[in-house]
Amino acid sequence: MATTPTDYLRQTHHEFLEASEGALASPSLQLILGKLGDTLGKRNRDAWEALPESDAIRQRARNIKDETLAHLAEHLETLEASVVARGGKVHWAADAAEARKIVVGLIQQRGATRVVKSKSMTSEEIHLNPALEAAGIETTETDLGEYIIQLAGHRPSHIVGPALHLSAQEVAEILSKPAGQRLPAEREILAAFARQALRQKFAEAEVGISGANFAIAETGSIVLVTNEGNGRLTCALPKCHIALMGMEKVIPKLADLPYFLKVLARGATGQKLSVYTQIITGPRRAGELDGPEEFHLVILDNGRSRILGSPLRESLFCIRCGACLNACPIYRSVGGHAYGGVYSGPIGAVLTPLYDGLAANHHLPHASSLCGACQAACPVKIQIPQMLVQLREELHHEPGQQSRWESLAYRLWAQSLRRPWLYRLGTWLAARTLGRWKRKSPWLTRLPGKLAGWTAKRDFPAPAAERFRDWWAQEGREEGHDEARSEGQHES
Amino acid sequence: MSRDSFLATVRQAAAAGRAHRVEHVPVPEQTGYIGLRPGEDPAVRLAAEVDAVGGTAFRATDLTAARDLLASWLTEFEVRSALTWEHELLARLGLAQLLAERGIVEHTHRTLVEMPEEARRLSVLACDIGITSCDWAIAETGTLVVCSRPGQERIASLLPPVYFSIVEREQIVPDLIDAIGSLRTTHDPLPSNVTLITGPSKTGDIELELTTGVHGPGKWRVIVVG
Ligand code: SF4
Numbered sequence: 001m002a003t004t005p006t007d008y009l010r011q012t013h014h015e016f017l018e019a020s021e022g023a024l025a026s027p028s029l030q031l032i033l034g035k036l037g038d039t040l041g042k043r044n045r046d047a048w049e050a051l052p053e054s055d056a057i058r059q060r061a062r063n064i065k066d067e068t069l070a071h072l073a074e075h076l077e078t079l080e081a082s083v084v085a086r087g088g089k090v091h092w093a094a095d096a097a098e099a100r101k102i103v104v105g106l107i108q109q110r111g112a113t114r115v116v117k118s119k120s121m122t123s124e125e126i127h128l129n130p131a132l133e134a135a136g137i138e139t140t141e142t143d144l145g146e147y148i149i150q151l152a153g154h155r156p157s158h159i160v161g162p163a164l165h166l167s168a169q170e171v172a173e174i175l176s177k178p179a180g181q182r183l184p185a186e187r188e189i190l191a192a193f194a195r196q197a198l199r200q201k202f203a204e205a206e207v208g209i210s211g212a213n214f215a216i217a218e219t220g221s222i223v224l225v226t227n228e229g230n231g232r233l234t235c236a237l238p239k240c241h242i243a244l245m246g247m248e249k250v251i252p253k254l255a256d257l258p259y260f261l262k263v264l265a266r267g268a269t270g271q272k273l274s275v276y277t278q279i280i281t282g283p284r285r286a287g288e289l290d291g292p293e294e295f296h297l298v299i300l301d302n303g304r305s306r307i308l309g310s311p312l313r314e315s316l317f318c319i320r321c322g323a324c325l326n327a328c329p330i331y332r333s334v335g336g337h338a339y340g341g342v343y344s345g346p347i348g349a350v351l352t353p354l355y356d357g358l359a360a361n362h363h364l365p366h367a368s369s370l371c372g373a374c375q376a377a378c379p380v381k382i383q384i385p386q387m388l389v390q391l392r393e394e395l396h397h398e399p400g401q402q403s404r405w406e407s408l409a410y411r412l413w414a415q416s417l418r419r420p421w422l423y424r425l426g427t428w429l430a431a432r433t434l435g436r437w438k439r440k441s442p443w444l445t446r447l448p449g450k451l452a453g454w455t456a457k458r459d460f461p462a463p464a465a466e467r468f469r470d471w472w473a474q475e476g477r478e479e480g481h482d483e484a485r486s487e488g489q490h491e492s
Numbered sequence: 493m494s495r496d497s498f499l500a501t502v503r504q505a506a507a508a509g510r511a512h513r514v515e516h517v518p519v520p521e522q523t524g525y526i527g528l529r530p531g532e533d534p535a536v537r538l539a540a541e542v543d544a545v546g547g548t549a550f551r552a553t554d555l556t557a558a559r560d561l562l563a564s565w566l567t568e569f570e571v572r573s574a575l576t577w578e579h580e581l582l583a584r585l586g587l588a589q590l591l592a593e594r595g596i597v598e599h600t601h602r603t604l605v606e607m608p609e610e611a612r613r614l615s616v617l618a619c620d621i622g623i624t625s626c627d628w629a630i631a632e633t634g635t636l637v638v639c640s641r642p643g644q645e646r647i648a649s650l651l652p653p654v655y656f657s658i659v660e661r662e663q664i665v666p667d668l669i670d671a672i673g674s675l676r677t678t679h680d681p682l683p684s685n686v687t688l689i690t691g692p693s694k695t696g697d698i699e700l701e702l703t704t705g706v707h708g709p710g711k712w713r714v715i716v717v718g
Pocket of ligand 1: 267323325378379381
């Protein structure tokens with residue numbers, strides 16, 4: 001599939017490798033990705049360092065997630081009962097199509113035509129906006145980054161900073177259109193324009209749509225965390241609030257919440273707490289002048305139950321903070337769009353194959369150096385590298401993904417490990433053939449035949465001219481003895 | 493029907509998933525509680541943290557000092573209209589009188605309920621400043637916890653570009669865990685909206701650089717009394 005430099009910003013299902021080439025060739029993208037490690041990445045590392053017992057707190061959050069998922073159905077039932085008791089309505093969506101139908105139906109029932117949205121990755125996941133537009137509902141994204149990419153027609157390139165891939169200059173060009181005049185590439189002016197344009201939308205909107213960072217079963221609340229305040233406006237001004245949540249977002253008790261809040265903002269931006277954390281419990285009460293009159297909670301499965309029953313269930317611990325993206329050397333080279341899915345970075349490399357099919361996304365489990373930086377950054381300590389390895393193994397068993405050559409190579413390898421004489425023969429041969437290269441260069445830049453695939457993207461280390469076992473037999477043993485002897489002398 | 497099949501699927505999956513649970517490392521009950529350093533003054537810490545998150549905090553020894561401070565801000569920002577809470581601390585401060593003396597239009601629950609809906613909407617959107625107190629203030633993070641109820645609208649701390657908060661020493665708790673604990677024991681059911689405010693409205697969406705005031709108030713000042 002051919003990918004031009006810009007269309008992979010919009011398209012899903014493209015080739016990771018081709019899109020990566022495009023990303024690596026974009027100077028403005030490289031400039032911003034270069035900043036990521038020193039800004040968000042550094043703030044996250046500093047935050048873990050400054051937090052006493054950060055490891056134990058993250059472990060606590062992890063324990064709660066694990067415990068909750070073990071009895072997820074019961075917690076969802078409790079959540080439903082509490083939401084209903086507070087005057088809200090609960091809707092169950094088994095897949096994306098059902099969720100879209102529920103949301104569109106709720107809006108049409110009210111005869112509403114104008115909707116404001118606060119940032120929700122789950123709504124991206126179910127491709128809600130195209131469905132709303134097809135139904136003739138004017139939909140405005142109100143998170144600044146989402147607003148910008150909605151106007152540009154791009155997909156989000158980062159879980160928390162969806163417009164991260166754009167320079168101030170590009171943002172100015174995009175916002176100049178609705179402004180009807182040329183805006184300068186100055187952040188304050190651009191933000192002020194967005195504030196004013198979006199206030200208008202908030203004032204007119206009949207329905208507000210949000211995601212949910214958490215849902216609290218015992219109190220029937222959803223929790224929304226934002227820095228800009230658009231999340232607050234979304235559920236303060238419109239008459240109807242629809243919240244969309246992945247079913248794994250539920251936590252049992254209000255008392256569990258502080259631990260997640262303490263690690264979420266630190267993971268995302270290094271803040272102790274994000275600017276606005278809302279705990280929303282049902283529609284407005286009697287006598288209140290603001291807040292929605294109707295509250296709907298849409299609970300989404302969309303493949304989550306399949307993951308919940310699988311060895312990769314731990315991926316459901318994810319609280320979508322983006323820390324693993326900022327820490328990842330691959331993400332910081334190619335950016336979010338190359339991954340093709342809604343979720344990018346290390347966790348995207350796990351989630352996209354799980355939700356969207358492994359064979360269709362066969363490059364993603366390999367889009368990692370397995371360095372472990374993602375796991376170290378993660379507020380719930382998700383073992384992303386292990387999951388990627390597991391996916392690589394599953395990939396190997398996918399029909400259509402098996403290469404006869406690869407199987408043959410591994411079979412030979414396995415045989416030689418089982419038979420010491422064969423292994424010895426193999427290494428002897430390698431040292432005498434490929435090993436000669438080493439004298440010229442320690443790296444092989446081109447391997448022959450089927451092996452050329454490896455060297456297309458990286459070099460292969462040349463085998464040493466002398467095998468370790470030969471060196472050991474001749475010199476190593478001697479040296480070892482010398483040291484032991486001299487140490488012995490010192491002691492006596 | 494779809495509800496029951498949804499939950500049945502989840503129940504089955506959760507049971508199957510129990511074979512793949514992750515290792516639980518027990519953590520002590522206190523884990524996660526940070527609070528204050530030994531001997532630290534909560535009011536001093538709160539003020540320092542409000543400053544650290546981009547707000548501006550001022551300490552006032554008593555209500556009279558707080559009133560003077562607030563009066564000077566009203567002049568500084570050339571305030572003509574204010575969106576305010578009805579709150580016992582603001583009443584003791586004499587806020588209504590302070591505003592009236594300066595010819596500032598005060599929009600509060602009492603006046604807003606009298607207005608037709610459209611006029612109310614336009615008035616609140618046009619206010620120069622918002623003034624509230626809070627339910628609790630969290631010293632360790634520089635956070636105010638505001639609960640919505642008639643007279644204490646969510647829009648007061650949200651719509652105007654400038655936001656002033658008045659906090660008393662008695663309202664300060666050391667840690668987020670204390671605030672959530674108090675919320676749980678004092679409110680059942682929870683208020684329709686509880687918001688933790690930690691800073692002025694912020695975004696890093698353009699080139700990862702901090703920009704304030706994109707949706708909520710870009711300027712946040714806090715008076716800590718006592
Ligand atoms: S996997 Fe961990 S670090 Fe990555 S987004 Fe999810 S919670 Fe954050």
